[in-house]
Amino acid sequence: MAHAELARELPHEARPYHHGDLSRALIQAGRRILEKEGPAALSLRAVAREAGVSPAAPYHHFKDKGDLLAAVASEGWQELGEAIGKARGQAAEARHGLSEIGFAYVTFARANPNLYRLMYDTACDMADMPDQAKGESSGWGQVRASLLAMGMDPGDELELKLATIAAWCAAHGVAEMVGFKEFEPLKQALGGEDALVRAILDHLGIYARHARRERPA
Amino acid sequence: MAHAELARELPHEARPYHHGDLSRALIQAGRRILEKEGPAALSLRAVAREAGVSPAAPYHHFKDKGDLLAAVASEGWQELGEAIGKARGQAAEARHGLSEIGFAYVTFARANPNLYRLMYDTACDMADMPDQAKGESSGWGQVRASLLAMGMDPGDELELKLATIAAWCAAHGVAEMVGFKEFEPLKQALGGEDALVRAILDHLGIYARHARRERPA
DNA sequence: GGGGGAATGTGAACGGTGTCAAGATAATCT
DNA sequence: AGATTATCTTGACACCGTTCACATTCCCCC
Numbered sequence: 250m251a252h253a254e255l256a257r258e259l260p261h262e263a264r265p266y267h268h269g270d271l272s273r274a275l276i277q278a279g280r281r282i283l284e285k286e287g288p289a290a291l292s293l294r295a296v297a298r299e300a301g302v303s304p305a306a307p308y309h310h311f312k313d314k315g316d317l318l319a320a321v322a323s324e325g326w327q328e329l330g331e332a333i334g335k336a337r338g339q340a341a342e343a344r345h346g347l348s349e350i351g352f353a354y355v356t357f358a359r360a361n362p363n364l365y366r367l368m369y370d371t372a373c374d375m376a377d378m379p380d381q382a383k384g385e386s387s388g389w390g391q392v393r394a395s396l397l398a399m400g401m402d403p404g405d406e407l408e409l410k411l412a413t414i415a416a417w418c419a420a421h422g423v424a425e426m427v428g429f430k431e432f433e434p435l436k437q438a439l440g441g442e443d444a445l446v447r448a449i450l451d452h453l454g455i456y457a458r459h460a461r462r463e464r465p466a
Numbered sequence: 467m468a469h470a471e472l473a474r475e476l477p478h479e480a481r482p483y484h485h486g487d488l489s490r491a492l493i494q495a496g497r498r499i500l501e502k503e504g505p506a507a508l509s510l511r512a513v514a515r516e517a518g519v520s521p522a523a524p525y526h527h528f529k530d531k532g533d534l535l536a537a538v539a540s541e542g543w544q545e546l547g548e549a550i551g552k553a554r555g556q557a558a559e560a561r562h563g564l565s566e567i568g569f570a571y572v573t574f575a576r577a578n579p580n581l582y583r584l585m586y587d588t589a590c591d592m593a594d595m596p597d598q599a600k601g602e603s604s605g606w607g608q609v610r611a612s613l614l615a616m617g618m619d620p621g622d623e624l625e626l627k628l629a630t631i632a633a634w635c636a637a638h639g640v641a642e643m644v645g646f647k648e649f650e651p652l653k654q655a656l657g658g659e660d661a662l663v664r665a666i667l668d669h670l671g672i673y674a675r676h677a678r679r680e681r682p683a
Numbered sequence: 684g685g686g687g688g689a690a691t692g693t694g695a696a697c698g699g700t701g702t703c704a705a706g707a708t709a710a711t712c713t
Numbered sequence: 714a715g716a717t718t719a720t721c722t723t724g725a726c727a728c729c730g731t732t733c734a735c736a737t738t739c740c741c742c743c
Contacts, residue, residue: 366590369642372646373583373642373645376645376646376647377646377647377648378646378648383648407652407655410652411652411665411666411669412669414643414649414652414666414669415666415669415670417639417643418636418639418640418642418643418644418666418670419635419636419639419670420639421638421639421642421643422634422635422636422637422638422639422640422642423635423639425586425590425635425638425639426631426634426635426638427635428590428593429589429593429594429595430593430594431594431595431600432631435624435627435628435631438624448628449628449631449632449635452628452629452631452632452672453632453635453636453670453671453672454670454671454672454674455669455670455671457671
């Protein structure tokens, strides 16, 4: 971070030639631009500019523009995993875990819409889930754990996998579609976007099967 | 269409100055490039080239590159609506309709992945579902009709809307995620991607609630 | 501690892109 | 026929991703 400011504020000879931690700075700059100016403004040159560095500098840290974006996305996946973990921890009873996970997932996506889209786009480009989403402590692993805590048969691996995928797909769908303007009146009728999200998730069945008893319509 | 061939095959003086039906030709060219060369190759200039026309010509028919892409996407939404309609018509019993709609939705998206992504991207940019997805005979309307045919209370408008959204979200999620490599073994275990799609949809509950009785696990 | 890679930065350049203004050409209306 | 309008071209501009040759600095080894 020192470099960017110095580049602007210090006389030319005083600013350091080397940045110190450029890759991190580039990732942060990329994320800032993505959030504040949208994906269309997210050019490699703009990122370099923001970091106070020449347009060619990033190529010493990332092989590609796509490589940088993948790094930004990776940060996102990690945060998503943490958000899910926190939500699951806060669920009072284990059988509400999945519902809370779904809500946390959608909440994260809605709070960082551009980042979430980037995350998903790069995942699609590789036709692959990023590693951050697959590990034990990641979102994926936590959904699985939550399903087990809800009483699913640990022996039926097939059923377990299908349920995990279904839950993940549903959350993704809700995350990407709940922002549409058409649902504005519905949001107001239910008392806000959060309520709409919960209502949709409940209707999806997978999230409601066990939670319904406590939270009747 | 005449123009593109003429531009290449006829002596320069013989080719017509005006195209005839350029907007249509541009949309088709855009779609062809999108399908065969991927979204990265889908530049306005490439589309113009493919249509045998100068890079500035499209601006007489579309205000923007985005405007052209929106037109391509629009065609996609229309086809999706038709595919859904056909699937619903073929469902033997009304209570299976929703399940068939979901399957047809995912099938269309998987058959035209780049187009589907474009469709959804432009929809997201406008934070809005395209008109083609909202009309009576569109996918949206048909999901609603199908839910009614499944015995949902026509008086409970709120419930109806929530169920429609839930079904749509779920289909979207499955459509975008079922292609991931991680699910390859699962596909093989179930006998192909179609089987996996049906299995996921069933697990989502919304599609299975009425169909389950006939198609037990 | 000095010297020499290796790492990291710069600048200029190339081809490609979206977009626009000015002019050429064709279709259409009066 | 003449004027108006719609359509297409040419040429230009700014920006983009990427690469190459070169400059600067870090750091390890003698």
